[in-house]
Amino acid sequence: MTPLWHDHNKTGSRRSRLTLALSGLVALLLCLIPWSGTAVAHGSVVDPASRNYGCWLRWGSDFQNPAMAQEDPMCWQAWQDDTNAMWNWNGLYRNGSAGNFQAVIPNGQLCSGGQTEGGRYNSLDAVGPWKTTDVSSNFTVRLHDQASHGADYILVYVTRQGFDPTTQPLTWNDLQLLTRTGRYAPSQNYTIDVSTSGLSGRHVVYTIWQASHMDQTYFLCSDVNFR
Template identity: 60%
Template sequence: MSTPYRRPLPLAAAIIAVCAVVAALLTTAFSGPASAHGSVVDPASRAYSCWQRWGGDFQNPAMATQDPMCWQAWQADPNAMWNWNGLFREGVAGNHQGAIPDGQLCSGGRTQSGRYNALDTVGAWKTVPVTNSFRVKFFDQASHGADYIRVYVTKQGFNALTSPLRWSDLELVGQIGNTPASQWTREVDGVSIQIPANAPGRTGRHIVYTIWQASHLDQSYYLCSDVDFGGSGPSPTTSPTTPPTSTPPTSTPPTSTPPTSPPPSTPNPAGGCTATYAITGSWGGGFQAEVKVTNGSGSPIRGWSVSWNYQNGQQVNSAWNATVTTSGTLVTARNVAYNGSLAPGASTSFGFTGSAGATNPVPGILSCTTTA
């Protein structure tokens, strides 16, 4: 049987076919993360921060002068930014210092075949302003939850402009223990949680280093965020926008500034502990609040419970760092396993999001009780 004659493609058609193949390859290379994981989004990790600022314009040569550290990272491997939520290692078994050498902390020990190596580069990464008491917001796109999250800050005197980051440069300033995703705040594309951190004595440029031990596997995430203590104001607490599946995004996630919060509630003067309630963010029909619990007795305690009544129809939707139950207008929050024990004078805090009507006043009285 003879082979049928096929007319050769015209030159223009052949070029179009080749371009289609190239476009498909580029789409694969620069698409969003293949699998959803998580990252620190406030203060933003280096990869997320570079994607946030330049994801819609990552080929702009102006980045080289306006944002040189992000420029070198985009040039080294654009997928480090498209996959801002995939900087992890598996099978570390908690031996983080053994798995990651000094100078390679921001890349997770050059994990993922070196994709994130440029994040270890020493230089003037853009910073966001924070106060000495701040919160780290972690976004979990896959709702894995955490065995623990640990937050470190570089010690005063560390020079992030000239020195590679070493384990000995870090000090633990905040942490949470086992926290299932059901206790995190529901977001559009995942869940988030905020970890209180306190880094007294810091001024100027520093690195915040966060380790997230995810609960679904022995999977550890290592994230560097660049901050300036004593800057012009607090950083925004924005939620990330999921990267596109085919083309780069055209805009960065929106930033929202909550309105001025009402003053915190008056501590309960009686009992072995005190509690203060403060609204930390508000939006149409909703709010976020934080309650600080302090052991005011002269002896250690191993548990606490805080109760208050809502008078204007408020409802708690989700909470972290406490187990919260409601009965009518009464709200009761009890410690979780990792934050019940408090030395005399020591404090811990928990937070939650809620819904509110036309008004959202701070509860007048908080009752705090302890377990000795």
């Protein structure tokens, strides 16, 4: 008769091998999963929502729903172009601009940060009926800084009256500066109060966030409707 302790030893050995195998499988699967924006944290304007943050907010849990094509066609084309633009909604930045933004970002590429990050965000430059956030003449831009980079300054622009983002690509000449802030100490949430006059209908709010930890600049398009 085989001693009872010997059976226990075999059982324990099998369990150890199984545990080791499962650990290896989990490690392999983790290597295959692409990093999301929440894993490699940076930040974005969350109100009025930047284009890719808004797409993630509305469709992140349902991004394969074919109804998006009719209900939210601009987000649909963005999800089809590169899903990582939405999963990494907080990674739309350029390094080393040295404050000379118009030199590094051509007209028509403002919403993608000059096709930054290997073109991941190119779909955000697409012209069309992006979903808007209703705002009044005085409103607040809310920027979420997941990594607490801080800000040397934040610039907030709005498109001039008469510009139509549903039919025209965004250029530097279409923008008028609303405010330039001072420094923000590292935190996770910044608010910028802005005032406008004489604006109505659809516009683009363009936010440039110069982070403090290095020469890293975020270029963020938010579509709004002035009531």
